[in-house]
Amino acid sequence: MTPIDFVVSLALVSVAAGVLGSLVGLGGGVVIVPVLTLLYHVDIRLAIGASIVSVIATSSGAAAAYVRERMTNLRAGMFLEVATTTGAVSGAYLTTVLPTQALFVLFGVVLAYSSFATFRRRHTDQPLTVSNDRIANYFDLHGSYYDPAEKREISYKVVGTRPGLALMYVAGLVSALLGIGSGALKVPAMDSAMHLPMKVSSATSNFMIGVTAAASAGVYFIRGQIDPIIAAPVAAGVLLGATFGARILGRVASTTVRLVFVVVLVVISLEMLQKGIFP
């Protein structure tokens, strides 16, 4: 395969990664890393660098459309970013201390549990109308959005900011430690623990993953993990795909988003377990 074949085929794969990544709020890395390592046999360090680029591309590409449709809860997203970016920075300096392999296993188990928890909530998509969460009330993290699929404005209240913050810190930590998108923990944290509607969770996660990824992007750049010939087609393809994914999110039913998310989460969880048990 010559460089031009590589660039063109990788750009096409990246479009698909962008659509899926922005639809479920996980970022394109879910698709990009396995494709680069398994199909193209690219060095894992470079694949992780490309994954960071794809996560930022998903986030920024989808955001313009999302924010306009007011699905993203910007206040909640910014608030939770306090925990995520702190986790991401501390994770970058804990890499040498913590056993990566055990973390993969632990994370695989956590994701398996959260995919189960997300699946179990599939029939209870009613947003909360009241909240006694002091932090959420103080910062006014509640919101509403227009759902084009249901053709009505849906308002919701936020609860569980404390477990939410704890989960977000862990999300930032593992994304820096294991080089995976932190959306896998962010969406369940917002959906299950904080009771944001599924579409809002996905859109807000999409907003947040870009900021979290940016917090570790500097380190990846200096370590020489961002190879231009890989990053160029990934960035361009994912950006294009993400704008489509963002449009699709508005139209499909919440249950569909949830089910796609659960399937993707199960796949990542198996991938993590495999990396931890048979490296």
Add this chain to the structure above:
Amino acid sequence: MTHPPLRSEAAELHLSHQPAPEDLERPGRRQLSPADAALMEQKVRKVEVAISLVLRVGVLVSVLVIAVGLGLMFAHHRAYLPLQGDFSYRQLTSGTTPFPHSMASLARALARGDGRGVVVLGVLVLILTPVLRVAVGVVSFLYEHDLPMALVTLYVLAVLVGSFLLAGV
């Protein structure tokens, strides 16, 4: 390390099913009149529009720069172009492939007109879009006189800038 959130998530699931009385809302906070609420809504819209504009411009610039860089890369290396041939992409994606990965080497690559350098520049613009987005957030929350949220956003911005400085970019 991941155990406490796991437990609290489960606990929260049970707790949150109990509806809370409305009068527990933010203590000491005045209720917004419909007119104030509409004004607040307008301000929030302005922030959203500003942030989405920043993003679009950033994304567009980065895509254009990356495209130019790719073009230059293929123009300078004719061996990359054939659809079939002996030159494999693997030579460009191995662990030892040289490409700029510091500001100094990036500046040298750009001075030479190297396509790789231009692509890296475009990718850096893309990496900066979320940072810019947070920066716009700080300004907009200050503009809205929402001090708690402005401080929260400022902290995130400080961590982001700090992460780049710590990495030595």
